[in-house]
Amino acid sequence: AQSVTQPDIHITVSEGASLELRCNYSYGATPYLFWYVQSPGQGLQLLLKYFSGDTLVQGIKGFEAEFKRSQSSFNLRKPSVHWSDAAEYFCAVGGVAGGTSYGKLTFGQGTILTVHP
């Protein structure tokens, strides 16, 4: 079964500092990978996705993520954090065609980001 691990439950950074949120997945093949952001009391908004091709993907709000097959990782990065980036971030993995998880997303536990002024 596919699984996602986000090792950091809570991260605090200063505004303007760089950010990296970690995500490790377990899956038998190259999965579809996503990062979502959730503000308090809201649904999830897609930041970026990886299906295939270039392993460095660009998303909205200045975020990027790099897929590293050898490390089974899909870490999210931002060079300079803004106070409005404070939220909870979820990594998710989707199954590929032919597998029992096709069409479903498995989410990590989330990382809460706090931004200090």
Add this chain to the structure above:
Amino acid sequence: EADIYQTPRYLVIGTGKKITLECSQTMGHDKMYWYQQDPGMELHLIHYSYGVNSTEKGDLSSESTVSRIRTEHFPLTLESARPSHTSQYLCASSPAAHSEQYFGPGTRLTVT
């Protein structure tokens, strides 16, 4: 821009009541999903549908039921609410099984 709506946004209800959480999308997506999310926790898939008259249970066992009579509508029903049902319920839709999912704002349910 994704257009997926959930009502009500907040609901406080007593034990034993029947409730229906509404979810509608205007994008014509075939795939729709219901997730349950407890505070500070990951999302767990409880139901999904790949089209009209198609519904399946998700990975997390749930006492709720769903129906899919119209493409745009995917309501979730609890016949008899219990305090253990207190949670946030998120609805999502997707144009394809391998595509990203678009989420509604969620319904926060409290059963007293």
